[in-house]
Amino acid sequence: MIVAIEQAFERGLVTLPWMDAGTQARAQAKARGLSNMVGYPDRWRDYSQVKVERADYFGAVVAASRAELAREMQKADRPVDRQEWLMPVSVLNAYTNPLTLEMAFPAAILQPPLFSIELPMAVNFGAIGSIMGHELTHHFDDEGSTFDETGALAAWWTPAARAGFDAAASCVVSQYDAYEVLPGLRVRGKQTLGENIADAGGLNTRTRPMCDG
Numbered sequence: 001m002i003v004a005i006e007q008a009f010e011r012g013l014v015t016l017p018w019m020d021a022g023t024q025a026r027a028q029a030k031a032r033g034l035s036n037m038v039g040y041p042d043r044w045r046d047y048s049q050v051k052v053e054r055a056d057y058f059g060a061v062v063a064a065s066r067a068e069l070a071r072e073m074q075k076a077d078r079p080v081d082r083q084e085w086l087m088p089v090s091v092l093n094a095y096t097n098p099l100t101l102e103m104a105f106p107a108a109i110l111q112p113p114l115f116s117i118e119l120p121m122a123v124n125f126g127a128i129g130s131i132m133g134h135e136l137t138h139h140f141d142d143e144g145s146t147f148d149e150t151g152a153l154a155a156w157w158t159p160a161a162r163a164g165f166d167a168a169a170s171c172v173v174s175q176y177d178a179y180e181v182l183p184g185l186r187v188r189g190k191q192t193l194g195e196n197i198a199d200a201g202g203l204n205t206r207t208r209p210m211c212d213g
Ligand SMILES: [Zn+2]
Pocket: 134, 138, 194, 195, 198
C-alpha cells in the first residue's frame, strides 16, 4: 500500500506547474529514498536490566530512567541506528523522521477501522492509506521540505519552486485561518500548516494546492 501511495505521490509531483524539473527530480529521489517501518522493529529493545518491584513504584521509575539514560548515552559516537523505532508498537499513531527519511506505522494503528486484511483494499486505502499519505506528505511540507534527499537541512529547492510552494501553502493558511473553533477563537493557519498540508496531501495523494488562483 505504501509503495502504491509513494508512486501516486510521484505522479502528482510531475504535474505541479510551479515546480521546475530539477526540483522535481530531487523530490522524486527523496520520495524513492524513504524507508518504511511497518508493524514492529526487527530487533526488540532489551529491558532485561530494568528491575521492577511491584511494591516499589519510586524504585521502578528510577530504574526505568537509569536504563533509558544509559541507552541514550550508548548512542554517543556511534553511527545512527536506522532500525530504531521512536514510538512503541502499542501506540496508535504514526510518525515521520525527516532526519533519517523514515516513516513508521506501529502495529497498534494497523487495526480496524483503519486497516484490516479482511477489508476490501479500497477501504484500507481510504483509511490507513490516507494516514500513509499524510506521513509521506510531511517529508514535503513547510518543515519537511527543508530536508534534502539525504536528510540534511539544505536549500535544495530553486527559489522559483519555493515561491510556488509558498503561494500554494498560503491558500492552506487562509483556509485554516477561517475556521472558528469556538466563538471568536480561530485556528492560526500558519502554525498548523504542516499538519494541514499533510492531511490534504494524504487524502489527495497528489500535491495540488487546495485552491486555485
Ligand atoms: Zn502529521
